[in-house]
Amino acid sequence: MPRPIRATVHLDALAHNLATARRAAGDAKVWAVVKANAYGHGIERVFDALRAADGFALLDLAEAQRVRALGWRGPILLLEGAFELRDLELCSRLDLWHVVHCNEQIDMLATHKTQVPHRVFLKMNSGMNRLGFKPAHFRAAWTRLNALPQVDEISLMTHFSDADGSRLGADGIQHQVAAFVRATQDLSGERSLCNSAATLRHHDQALGTGEGIDAAGSLTADWVRPGIAVYGSAPDHPAHTAAHWGLQPAMTLSSKLIGVQTLAAGDTVGYGSSYQATGPQRIGVVACGYADGYPRQAPGGLAFGAPVLVDGVHTRLVGRVSMDMLTVDLDAVDLVRAQTGLPPADLGAEVVLWGRSHTGAVLPIDEVAHAAQTISYELMCAVAARVNFE
């Protein structure tokens, strides 16, 4: 029998979450962001559930080829654009739309031989300072692109650094919106600004706000680019939960109890003996470790241990996460089970590391990520190749 750890992708949840993002986006078209192999869920696995998207956004050319191989004829956007001239040939051949974020990419386009001009998304660096043209250089880039026979339609985009928080102003994005709107006011073309956080939190905000700025419509503009929301996690946890946004978990990571130990006062658990029992206690050993992608830095302990579900009942990690196993308190589980006349949890009991239990109980991935001092994105993307998906 294979090790009992598995990842389950919930197609109905993906479709539901996409529809939820679309509802928030108003009239805007929706890119389903499927970079990093659909945030670890598997592009081929999620594709059918996300067919209702207006396009797929990603950044790996091999992933773009996989989306085309699935029969998708609609828009595909390369979020980082071309890395070398050869990439533009693939863009021509597969009809990929691509971001243009620097002068070198415009140089590349100028030397590219193509029958069919490309649809490009010109990216502004409105404050994130990763990719894109600064507002002062944006128009010059647009003018250069617009003069190229290799270029068809030019769309305008930017990306927020703080759409999930409140740093730098009331909603974390106002200075970037203002920079974008000011520098694009009289340029034609579709616009795309919002990731999941901006789509959910700021969709009713007007695009053109502030002194000397005049742009019609809402922040969601022509295209939104939700990623994490589609996979059922709150982009702004812990300020809000996924349930608050009406999102459902798209992935369950589950395993089983493969061992049970009964401890006496003073007994310790696992490497480093970081957990010590203060009295008699049952603990469960779970077939899941950091080599499966579970975060090693997730804490163990009765008060602050990372949350886990055993047969749908909430409990916590105790002791350190090791390569192939982790350990959980069973006393909290057995107490709840006893109330409904159930025997103590035993070998083979279902353990949910995040997602949905067979009982219907949900353990949000955001809570696990929070306990491990990381974000859900990292956990989803880190599920190891040795974990079987279903």
Ligand SMILES: *Cc1c(COP(=O)(O)O)cnc(C)c1O
């Ligand atoms: C990853 C990415 C997104 C999606 O972000 P989420 O926070 O997952 O919604 C949107 N736009 C760009 C440019 C991205 O790189």
